[in-house]
Amino acid sequence: MNSLGAPKTPGKRFIRSLEYEVLANLTLQQFTQDDVIDFAQLLALPMKNRIPGLAAEYGNKRMHRMITLILKEFVYSVKLPKSKKLTDTKINVCACDLMLAAYEDQMGMEDLVVFFERAKKGKYGSFGKLLTHFSIMQKLEFYRQARHEAYVKIMKERETERKAEEKTERIAPEPTAINNLFGDENIAKVIPMKRIS
Numbered sequence: 001m002n003s004l005g006a007p008k009t010p011g012k013r014f015i016r017s018l019e020y021e022v023l024a025n026l027t028l029q030q031f032t033q034d035d036v037i038d039f040a041q042l043l044a045l046p047m048k049n050r051i052p053g054l055a056a057e058y059g060n061k062r063m064h065r066m067i068t069l070i071l072k073e074f075v076y077s078v079k080l081p082k083s084k085k086l087t088d089t090k091i092n093v094c095a096c097d098l099m100l101a102a103y104e105d106q107m108g109m110e111d112l113v114v115f116f117e118r119a120k121k122g123k124y125g126s127f128g129k130l131l132t133h134f135s136i137m138q139k140l141e142f143y144r145q146a147r148h149e150a151y152v153k154i155m156k157e158r159e160t161e162r163k164a165e166e167k168t169e170r171i172a173p174e175p176t177a178i179n180n181l182f183g184d185e186n187i188a189k190v191i192p193m194k195r196i197s
Helices: 018-030 039-043 051-058 060-077 089-106 109-120 133-166
Strands: none
Touching: 018 039, 018 060, 018 109, 039 109, 039 133, 051 060, 051 089, 051 109, 060 089, 060 109, 089 109, 089 133, 109 133
């Protein structure tokens, strides 16, 4: 009971949402195989379905709210005391940085879900005794670098395929005189012209 006689209400307790768990599981099933990220699938997402495209359609505030929800799910799942985690204000600030990173790399919500789910498993190293905004962004940089390397590799493969398709064999060996390219019957007769003075 508090001083006014009303029963004490316990502090706000975060409860993981079933919706997020279902979304995270489906995302991991679609974009990871044998615990390896399928960057080709992630990079194949249409631009309108990535964070910048969704923000253009639904607004920055709504996208920020979505990223904040994903970030909260992550923060509260890390096994550290509450005093060693980000506060709600710091979560909001970190969500802004995540949004900026998404604009820089054209990332989708799926990228963030895959990153955070893998970060929970320690794929980018442990957070030690303190979860900070800096440590999250630092680990995101590992993900972004791997994603960029996959993008460069895919683009090189496509360029190689394109060059292979464009390559055509010559119809005559090199060097070939022009008159050898045509049969004798196709050669035009040269008519001598007299110069008129």
